[in-house]
Amino acid sequence: MTVSITDVARAAGVSASTVSRALRGRPGVSEEVRAQITAVAAQLGYTASRSASSLASGRTFTIGVVVPYVGRWFFGTVLDAAEQVFSAAGYDVLLYNLGSPEARKRFFTKLPVRKRVDAVLSLLIPDEEESAALRSLGVPLATTVGGARPGFTVVGIDDRAGTESAVRHLVNLGHRRIGMISGASGPLHWTTPIERRNAYLDVLADAGIEHDPALEADGDYTVEGGERAMTELLAVSRPPTAVYAQSDEMAMGALRALRRHRLRVPDHVSVVGFDDHELADVVGLTTVAQPVADQGAEAARLLLRQLDEPGAEPPTEQVQMPIRLVLRETTAPPRPRGPQ
Amino acid sequence: MTVSITDVARAAGVSASTVSRALRGRPGVSEEVRAQITAVAAQLGYTASRSASSLASGRTFTIGVVVPYVGRWFFGTVLDAAEQVFSAAGYDVLLYNLGSPEARKRFFTKLPVRKRVDAVLSLLIPDEEESAALRSLGVPLATTVGGARPGFTVVGIDDRAGTESAVRHLVNLGHRRIGMISGASGPLHWTTPIERRNAYLDVLADAGIEHDPALEADGDYTVEGGERAMTELLAVSRPPTAVYAQSDEMAMGALRALRRHRLRVPDHVSVVGFDDHELADVVGLTTVAQPVADQGAEAARLLLRQLDEPGAEPPTEQVQMPIRLVLRETTAPPRPRGPQ
DNA sequence: AATATGAACGCAAACGCTTGCGCAACAAGG
DNA sequence: CCTTGTTGCGCAAGCGTTTGCGTTCATATT
Missing domain, CATH: 3.40.50.2300 (Response regulator)
Known part of the structure; x- marks a missing residue:
């Protein structure tokens, strides 16, 4: 029913491994063959199964984002910006909305992101235990709220x-x-x-x-x-x-x-x-x-960077974004002492 | 390094299939063995690999949610409520933020949700083509915006x-x-x-x-x-x-x-x-x-229902939520004709 | 002309789970 | 005591990819 890599391989007259390499831009495939395979795949409407490929490769191309409350402007905006960066880089985002204590508890005990994400962006402040749980995932971590935490890249403001x-x-x-x-x-x-x-x-x-x-x-x-x-x-x-x-x-x-x-x-x-x-x-x-959106985007970018160049990268990084006072109409000198 | 089902099986002195059945509450396992396996799994900190299990079972336990703009209050709120329902039911949500035309196009041509989700909740209005693309996924579809569309469960207002x-x-x-x-x-x-x-x-x-x-x-x-x-x-x-x-x-x-x-x-x-x-x-x-949040929650619930009882379910359902005028301070009779 | 070098590709073994089927073991029915 | 069921569990075959290694063949090197 749904077209698999072997279907493409057969249709293109090559092996599955060649299809895999061709479609992912890996070396070891001649340009003509690659073009042909690409054409066939497109025509068949083939999309690789993420489950299968992440099972085989270990990479999920998915980022977990956990937020305390999506509906709140701040978090919605950060999430929005981060998602754009992630998806532009070919990553999907798994959203965990941990508003209620039950949801939060469920998340940190079951840790559904385990083996499912390549990194996590936390928009809520984990306590010590939760923080340890996240670190146990063994993936890059970042946050846009609160202060420094071991193992986290944090982008914030002063x-x-x-x-x-x-x-x-x-x-x-x-x-x-x-x-x-x-x-x-x-x-x-x-x-x-x-x-x-x-x-x-x-x-x-x-x-x-x-x-x-x-x-x-x-x-x-x-x-x-x-x-x-x-x-x-x-x-x-x-x-x-x-x-x-x-x-x-x-x-x-x-x-x-x-x-x-x-x-x-x-x-x-x-x-x-x-x-x-x-x-x-x-x-x-x-x-x-x-700059709320910028913080989300920046955190996302830092995370992606860690994924691209693993190793030497310092696990903890601190970025401070600029702030500025904007004067509008809700502030003025106090009224001269008068009747309440 | 990371504990797999066979590790649990070995530690519990049973086969992997028994572990699988035990942990998922499937029949064919005695209560004692199940208890033992559960204990061992917990102690080892085992979590099943979603990739592997969805590859094997075909179910992903993931819902795709596509929104035009997460940062906007309406969508953020709908998403928030929907996510809560989904995650309470054991589903994860994959978020696609399709604000920019490029993101939107990318999504509908590559269709990254293919083989990755069990259902999709669309908070944006797909055009004919996009709609067809979504239907081609072969999973239940729902939306909280706009009118009826073939193949979609829609919950909205009058x-x-x-x-x-x-x-x-x-x-x-x-x-x-x-x-x-x-x-x-x-x-x-x-x-x-x-x-x-x-x-x-x-x-x-x-x-x-x-x-x-x-x-x-x-x-x-x-x-x-x-x-x-x-x-x-x-x-x-x-x-x-x-x-x-x-x-x-x-x-x-x-x-x-x-x-x-x-x-x-x-x-x-x-x-x-x-x-x-x-x-x-x-x-x-x-x-x-x-009732914005309610609409999100209701749409999520309807989607879950379709997943639970497949088949007979009418593919298209229409739900209308109540609205009401709330009077505050920005409306009043027009001023009697005076100087502009 | 014989050999070394690489590029292009196929083989097959994972990856970690689910599930149909088979096989004991044991209970109940004749 | 021999069927006929049940129940509880293990076997093994997938699921659709990726990837190390081997093979083939054309080209460059002596």
Whole structure:
């Protein structure tokens, strides 16, 4: 029914091995024969069975990409870019969406990628155990989130610098009560929220502003979480006049909360985010832009490079992409002290 | 180096076939032996090679999902939900991101999914040729976009009804000059823009409003496109007082354009979108909500069902999910005629 | 003219699993 | 005690490739 390599071989009057070599551009086949085989294969609509070829060769020409949540803009965008690079290079991508704890557990215990992929790009931060599981696959590993991990190539941004530019911007505008909406520094070994928090604290200290713990709230890196967090911040006795949200999605949640409280941005409260989300511009959000797609593409490229030239390649590589503060309409100097 | 089925067999003192049967829950193995084998396999950290097993069995336990653009909210969300269903059922998903024409062409000519997947979920609308290519795979097919296609299970929404509720809402508010930002009705055999346009025209006709072709603009289903389109609409001699955008992303682009023109929404112009994008709420966009994730999950489920009970299953099935208009803050009655 | 050299190609053995079939062993039925 | 079934398991033949090695034959080397 479905045409196999021997069918092509027969039709072309050669052996299967020659067909294999011809189609993959391997030496040992004369140009005429190769052309003939190519023609026959095309005419028969032949495509090599990936299962068979990877079984025989050990290479799968497949990359595993694991993400915490495909629907989220950041991950979707990284994935998008990475996929393009991979598929252009002839690799397929196997997607693992590990949003729920069950899915995550299932993935790391069964490790379905074993013997199925040539490399894996992880967009979630594995804990020690998970990290070890991935390393046990014996394939190149990369990530675009969080800090360095042994065995991983990581491409990221300078979280400190980004945060500093954002918070400093608020300070320079004259704000003194600057809140922060952060991400859970939960059990995940995710350095980003920590880095950003430290940078936030440092800038405050630098500016001689005393840090008020009541001005920090957890936004869970989601829109809803951001909304909740902002609501909390609004409830403290002396609410902030400006807020730094560690992600644009949380910042947007904050905007929503502010709108619900009939507070005007930036008149009553300034908001600055982080990411330069696709829609940040639509809502006029001042934010720290990071090249999200580029990070995905770059990580993919680094992975491919390791596949091409195995051996000497240093297993761990660190790449930092540029960030920049983009000023829009959600930040302004604090209002002169007036009625709440 | 990596443990194979024969290693397990040897360690358990049985044959490879018994191991295979035991691990996959096939009959013909006593419970004691099965337990023993399971234990040994776990202890050795054995995972069956997918390549080998699919080569031998013909089943791949993999689903191909092809999307036009993973980064876009709608597709990301559908994919997210579908992936969860698939992976919970033990299937892996192979992702094909066909945004660029080259990628698309490459995919449909090389058809890398051939012999690699048990089914495919297409989130893009294939043209006749592409559709035929997919059918030639001989596996169940499904989609969540556009209308009926032979050989496809389609789960979608009632585009007409959705559009009608949106446009009628504007009419009821008293608008007479109602613009539309649509999608390219280009070469893609995508019925959605057409359905929505027809419904728009019908509602206008129903309301006795004469249709003005100048009030239609192409927004390409992107934010930028929406912005361009809105800008065009603003440039006509008598601009619309309300706009129906066929997608929330275009609607948001429109909002941006309006803001740039210093026009207030809904005071100067009302805007209604379609989708109920994750961030529609943040910008207060009135829109037609459709259950995006549900559609992905449902399509996945239908596909799995066809895999479970092959044969009798009708190859084509149509499912319609509910829609509803959600009123927010971008729509209001037109301002009484005043200075532009 | 005899030999060495390579290029072009075929042979056959993997790769790691699944599965139809056969064969014990043991239970039940006559 | 001899059939007739069952049940539990091993044998071995694939599944469709890739690849090391061998063979053939034309060309270059002495």
